Amino acid sequence: MTEAKFCSYFKNFILCGEIDFHCMLCQESFFYLETVDKHLKWEKHRSLLKKQAYDERYKRDFLYKIRDDFYCEACNELTTEPKKHRQCSSHVAAKSVLKKPKFETMNYPITRCSDGTVFIGDVQVTALEWHGIKKDFCTVCSRQIQDVTIHNTLNIHVINLIQSNTVKCNEYYYRMLSHEKFYCFICLNVHDNSTMEDHMTEDCDVAEKYKNNYSNKAYRNMKVLVKTDPELHSALLIMSQEYYKINDKKGEAECRICNKAVKADIAVMIKHKDNHENEKDSDCGKPYDVKYSEVVDHGKRRHELVNYGKDNYIKFNTLVSWGYCSLCHTRVSASMRQVMSHVYGRRHKCFLELHGLWRPSKHEKTYWRKIKFTSFMISIFKINGSSYLVNDQIQIHYSSFMLLGNYGIDTDQYICFGCNEVIEKSDAQNHCKTKTHVDKMLACHVMTDYDEKSEFIRLIRPNVYHCAVCDLILPYWDNLRGHISGLSHGARRRVSLLPCNEANILRSMHGPTLNRNNSVNIHLKRLGLI
Numbered sequence: 301m302t303e304a305k306f307c308s309y310f311k312n313f314i315l316c317g318e319i320d321f322h323c324m325l326c327q328e329s330f331f332y333l334e335t336v337d338k339h340l341k342w343e344k345h346r347s348l349l350k351k352q353a354y355d356e357r358y359k360r361d362f363l364y365k366i367r368d369d370f371y372c373e374a375c376n377e378l379t380t381e382p383k384k385h386r387q388c389s390s391h392v393a394a395k396s397v398l399k400k401p402k403f404e405t406m407n408y409p410i411t412r413c414s415d416g417t418v419f420i421g422d423v424q425v426t427a428l429e430w431h432g433i434k435k436d437f438c439t440v441c442s443r444q445i446q447d448v449t450i451h452n453t454l455n456i457h458v459i460n461l462i463q464s465n466t467v468k469c470n471e472y473y474y475r476m477l478s479h480e481k482f483y484c485f486i487c488l489n490v491h492d493n494s495t496m497e498d499h500m501t502e503d504c505d506v507a508e509k510y511k512n513n514y515s516n517k518a519y520r521n522m523k524v525l526v527k528t529d530p531e532l533h534s535a536l537l538i539m540s541q542e543y544y545k546i547n548d549k550k551g552e553a554e555c556r557i558c559n560k561a562v563k564a565d566i567a568v569m570i571k572h573k574d575n576h577e578n579e580k581d582s583d584c585g586k587p588y589d590v591k592y593s594e595v596v597d598h599g600k601r602r603h604e605l606v607n608y609g610k611d612n613y614i615k616f617n618t619l620v621s622w623g624y625c626s627l628c629h630t631r632v633s634a635s636m637r638q639v640m641s642h643v644y645g646r647r648h649k650c651f652l653e654l655h656g657l658w659r660p661s662k663h664e665k666t667y668w669r670k671i672k673f674t675s676f677m678i679s680i681f682k683i684n685g686s687s688y689l690v691n692d693q694i695q696i697h698y699s700s701f702m703l704l705g706n707y708g709i710d711t712d713q714y715i716c717f718g719c720n721e722v723i724e725k726s727d728a729q730n731h732c733k734t735k736t737h738v739d740k741m742l743a744c745h746v747m748t749d750y751d752e753k754s755e756f757i758r759l760i761r762p763n764v765y766h767c768a769v770c771d772l773i774l775p776y777w778d779n780l781r782g783h784i785s786g787l788s789h790g791a792r793r794r795v796s797l798l799p800c801n802e803a804n805i806l807r808s809m810h811g812p813t814l815n816r817n818n819s820v821n822i823h824l825k826r827l828g829l830i
Contacts (some may be wrong), residue, residue, distance in 0.1 A: 310376045312340050312349060313366070317462030318410045319418065322455070324366050324378070325349060327611070328657065329458045331412060338656030361386045362395065378459060409473070410466060420466065420473045425485050427452075431461065432475065432483055439483050439490050440464060440475075446600065450608045450636070469496050544569060605636055612643045617709045624708055627651045629715055630772060646782065650775040654763060663763075664778040668747045670759065676746040680824070690768075693754045695796045700771035702732045702829065703741060703760065717766055717773050718744070732829065742821070754797055755784065769793050 314336060315322040321330040323339060325348040330336050339345055355365045362373040363382055370382040374394040379385040409421045418430040431452050432439035438451060440460045445451040465476045474496060475483040481490050484499060491499055544553040552561045553569050562572050602620045609616055613627040616634055623632045625642065628651055632642050642648055652658035678691045686698045699705065699714065707715035707722050714723050716731065718740040723731045731737055744758040747765070756768035757780065765780045766773050769792050774780045783789055 309336065309340075310373050312345070313352070313364075313371060314340075315378065315459060315462045316376055318466055319412045320458060320462050322458045322462055324371060325352070327455050329453070329455075329611075330657075332659065335657060335659060342656060355382075358382050358386060361391070377463060409468075420485055421468075423473065423485060429485060429488060431457070434488050439477065442477075446604065450604045453611050454607055455611065469499075472499075474499075601636070602634075605634065605639065608636070609639060612639075612648075614639060614642075615709060626708070627655070628773075629705055629707065629717075646779055647774060650779045654775045663776045664781065666747065666777040668749050670745045670747060673742055673744045673746055673758065676748070689798065690756060691754075693797055694756050694769070695798060696756060696768050697771065698829075699728070700768045702728075702737075703744075703758075703766060704728060704732075705771055705773070717764075718760055729828075755793070757784070769796050 309316050309321075313324045315324060319331070321333070321336050322328070323330075323336075323345065326339070326342075326345050328339065330339065352364055355363050355370065357363075358370070361382075363386070364371045364373065366378070369378050369380055370385070371378055372385060372391065372394075375385075375391055377385070385391055411419050413419070417427065418425050428448065431448075433445070433448050433452070436445055436448075437443070438445050438457065441451075441457055451457055466473050467476055467482075468474075473485060475485070476493075477483055477490065480493055482493055482496055483490050544555060546553055546564060547561075550561075551564045553564045554561050555572060560572070562568050606616050606620060608614075609623050609632075612625075614623045614625045614632055616623040620634050622634050623639065624630070625632055625648065628642075628647055630642075630647075632639055649658055653660055676691075680688055680690050683689050683695065687695050688698065688701055690696050690701070703718040704714040704716055704723075707713040712725050714725055714728055715721075716723055716737065719731075719737055721731075732741075740760075744760050744766075747755070747757045747759060749755065758766045758768065760766050760773070763776050764773055765775075765777070767780070767783065767789065770783075770789055774783055
């Protein structure tokens with residue numbers, strides 16, 4: 301990693317830490333530089349970048365005004381006190397370095413593994429330890445926290461983490477939290493800087509952890525299970541620490557709630573924990589349930605839920621009763637469990653990958669036939685105020701047929717999946733009759749199974765499919781295949797399919813059907829669709 305490379309990141313408002321990165325314009329965080337490089341090509345980021353300009357008061361010091369803070373391009377640092385910052389010796393030195401054509405190489409002794417664990421020199425620390433989390437306290441932000449899985453994703457935490465430095469003293473590494481305090485990765489405590497020289501020999505009471513590599517030993521089973529999904533690592537780790545006592549010799553995990561010993565396997569541990577959650581949510585009327593409900597700060601929970609959603613493209617309505625994911629264009633229930641399930645789900649991750657915000661992975665190739673939309677259409681006619689019967693089989697709503705989906709929190713807007721454009725519902729018919737929309741809709745390909753199953757799935761652009769039955773878009777074929785085999789799609793499909801006798805009756809009432817002498821365009825115009 302070179303500082304010359306970092307210079308372009310500085311200009312793109314990317315805060316660069318030792319192994320963490322954060323875009324201050326888009327408020328997105330990243331683990332890997334490859335993902336950052338893809339993010340810089342994203343149209344939203346480039347559009348925001350063009351609007352930035354130096355603050356007139358601090359133009360010579362390369363300072364920008366970002367919301368309520370100031371960003372120094374020379375130091376790659378966020379500050380609330382620009383006057384003090386410009387007088388710092390480090391800033392003066394950084395300005396002179398910025399004007400040099402070449403830069404020195406920066407080598408960090410810190411690496412992140414695919415399972416989320418971090419190596420600092422020869423010491424292995426967990427994701428929680430790297431984030432400075434000890435029980436319910438964040439040493440980086442110096443505050444009590446309620447849910448570590450939420451806190452670790454907050455912008456303020458990531459920025460604080462990036463702007464702290466790891467230093468080496470007597471062959472050991474520490475995190476400098478301020479001019480007065482440091483955090484020890486061995487004992488996981490905060491100490492005064494004056495004690496750093498003698499800390500490992502006098503104050504650190506768990507120095508044996510360095511020799512025994514306790515972190516790797518105690519959670520050995522977890523490391524294997526979360527290898528394919530590193531971002532779940534911190535959530536699973538905190539679950540293990542809060543709910544279980546791990547006995548590595550016996551291969552057991554003792555539940556802290558009921559003291560029952562279960563197999564030290566993540567799947568078993570999660571299932572056992574969920575059983576307690578279900579009991580907690582039931583109407584059993586136990587005294588401790590009432591006591592628990594009295595101390596819950598629901599306002600704080602809603603606030604954390606909104607912040608977590610904001611960091612993951614989810615915006616909630618005023619009452620925080622449901623949310624909308626602008627990445628997947630779908631509604632999400634206002635439950636932390638449901639929101640996290642969506643964020644960690646296949647569909648959301650695939651959209652992140654499609655937009656270059658997630659590491660690319662291998663995907664299945666489709667085995668279905670791809671035919672032109674105009675060849676797929678055999679018949680179409682209107683059967684009621686807003687539904688159409690396609691090919692004498694499938695009932696499709698007007699909005700779904702025209703590639704329109706509900707957009708955002710309000711109900712007065714559509715997102716046109718074909719044009720990738722937000723429109724007012726009152727203007728939907730005019731939009732659908734524009735040449736641009738018609739051309740894109742007719743240019744779509746329809747995916748058909750060799751078994752001739754009645755589906756209406758369109759490929760609207762590379763690796764993006766639209767399911768007309770459910771009126772939603774899905775990225776990549778393997779994600780779509782999982783959707784069409786699911787219970788939700790199956791139930792909607794059964795409702796949308798009409799028996800032959802009903803279709804014949806409707807055709808006789810509403811016909812006519814297509815024939816060789818009439819094109820799809822003619823019948824779509826006859827119906828007023830284009």
